[in-house]
Amino acid sequence: MKLTVIAKIAAFASPLLVAGLVVAQTTGGIHSLRGAAVDQELEPPEVYPQQLGREVRNYRQQPPTIPHSMTQYQIDLRTNQCLSCHDWTNAGDRGAPTLSMTHYLDRNGNQLDTVAGTRWFCTQCHVPQADAPALVGNDFEASSISR
Template identity: 45%
Template structure:
């Protein structure tokens, strides 16, 4: 009985403190600059603009136009040492999953010559943990788009002043 009485007293004291703090909290004065910002930017993103523009996260904006991938560019030169080669064609509708890898239909050692495609590197057949050569593509190299990307004819998202390695020019 004492425990119940103590619990009721504790809860009532807590509620009284909350009510008292709400009553005693003074209203914050709003400066003219803050008021103007809230009028111009009611969404509360602080005037910042991201790569997706100034749209609110909850708002839906029109999709960006599709990127143009040239039909067949041939081999694209590397810009730096150990750069994974770029894909010179579109990969739209290519399935790369646990059950299938469309890339290997052309680029595997078995099919590359017949398809006129570049063979995948021998390093893709080496297990990175043990360093042993496997009879099939290493599971760590199976998902091609982790490293290789198609080269789209698109404007950069951010300004870039990258310079190629002079030895590769």
């Protein structure tokens, strides 16, 4: 009894599925996320130069921006080239700013000798400075306390 009901449902649903697929393919072409035809070649966006000097922070806990290019820096699970200059063991010799001590605390607040895993990927908070136009309008005003 149950097998005949399942067979009837399958016999009814199969043509509907095929018809739906046909309609879906004939309603339009493939649309890409970049807003152009798939085979259309687009000009690459302009590459903006790095800003010189350090950017002023706008609020107290704002992560500083990175004032140099990072195009050749490797940051993955095993390697973090930022630490070759900014780790507390190297910063003095390299003349680079030392990481904040908060980067050496684990989730429980225990002091570590190496950078905590939660702070390993620098670019999750820090971004390279670039002299680029704003993508959207912004009327943000910096905190007077942070300056």
